[in-house]
Amino acid sequence: MLFRPKYVFNSIADISTDFLKKENIRALILDLDNTLTTHNNPIPKKEIGEWLSEMQRNEFPMIILSNNHYERVKPFADALKLDFVCDGGKPLTKGYKQAVAKLGFKKSETASVGDQIFTDVLGCNLTGIRSIFTYPIVYETGFWFRVKRTLEKPLIPSRKRIQK
Numbered sequence: 001m002l003f004r005p006k007y008v009f010n011s012i013a014d015i016s017t018d019f020l021k022k023e024n025i026r027a028l029i030l031d032l033d034n035t036l037t038t039h040n041n042p043i044p045k046k047e048i049g050e051w052l053s054e055m056q057r058n059e060f061p062m063i064i065l066s067n068n069h070y071e072r073v074k075p076f077a078d079a080l081k082l083d084f085v086c087d088g089g090k091p092l093t094k095g096y097k098q099a100v101a102k103l104g105f106k107k108s109e110t111a112s113v114g115d116q117i118f119t120d121v122l123g124c125n126l127t128g129i130r131s132i133f134t135y136p137i138v139y140e141t142g143f144w145f146r147v148k149r150t151l152e153k154p155l156i157p158s159r160k161r162i163q164k
């Protein structure tokens, strides 16, 4: 099912190295807005910043893939010393393919984390990489976002699916 994520976590900060090892995930593609931080926020949420540092201490390969623009993505990625693909065009596969190529692992060893069904989850499934859904940090208030969130509502995974 194209709208069904492979894994569900409450927050990206809950993804453990043990889980990644167990599932043979060797590289991660990270959504930015509402996955790492709230929209237009230049710094990651505290516990997510700590998670990123820990992952980097373990030299775990990660890259940001965002549909947002260069001016938004570049300073954020630079501050975290992460590579990035901006204007990613998710759910189209082009940005994912670029990100996978930059990471240098097989698609089967790569997974992607994101908070939106119609961009992140669909994009992973179209690309053929595993998707990790995390609930949005906050629900957006803009009109089009509310429309999108309403449409995806029936597809949001049950909290019962949250990985331990």
Ligand SMILES: [Mg+2]
Binding pocket: 031, 032, 033, 034, 035, 114, 115, 116
């Ligand atoms: Mg997002």
